[in-house]
Amino acid sequence: MAFNKILVPLVRSESASVIFQEALKLAQDNNSKLMLFHSVDWDMGEHFGSFNEIEAEVDFSGAYIQAQQERLQQELQESKDWLQTYAEQATAKGIPTESKCQVGHPGSLIRDLAKDWNADLIVMGRRGLNSLQEVFLGSVSNYILHHAPCSVLTVHGE
Known part of the structure; x- marks a missing residue:
């Protein structure tokens, strides 16, 4: 099978x-x-901190929301720059390469991109969660294995 x-x-x-x-x-x-592809999973709940921190940050002028948006933009730019280093390596070897960075939950973004881009194969890693952790935390690789419109290769790190 060719990819x-x-x-x-x-x-x-x-x-x-x-x-x-x-x-x-x-x-x-x-x-x-x-x-x-890289996704920035922007779950606002995990970035708020304790109730006291939230209370201290309450600001009717919108400065807190603006700071969160700036943090998101910074994370997106850093991620794009990081992906670009890999894209340049592939391009230097003569491989046509694109890169994309989006905000959202990775599973559905990967699935949709694979479908829209007509991917033949997804090559991805896995976090190595045990079965109990996977039940509570979910697994992007498991989601992709069950929902991808194409073949999936999971690569174990080191």
């Missing part, structure tokens, strides 16, 4: 390089295009 379009969702972790190298090798072997 023409390989979607590579990456997270900013030590395993990203291992996953990228695997996708790069597959792209070279299949003369494929790569789409590198």
Whole structure:
């Protein structure tokens, strides 16, 4: 089976390089295009902190919301720059490469991008959760395995 379009969702972790190298090798072997993807999962609840911190931040002029939006923009730009370093490596090897960064929950964003971009393969990592953690936290890789419109290769880090 030949893969023409390989979607590579990456997270900013030590395993990203291992996953990228695997996708790069597959792209070279299949003369494929790569789409590198990172999602910024902006769950506002996890960024609020304790009730006292929220109370201290209450501000009717909107400064707190503006600070959150600025933090999100900064995270997006840092993520785009980070993805660009991988895209440049692939392009230097003659592999047509795009990169995309979006805000939202990674599972549905990856699924939708794979469908819209007509990916033949998704190469992604996994967090290595045990079954109890996966029940409570969920797993992006498990979600993708069950909902992706194409084949999925999960790469174990180191």
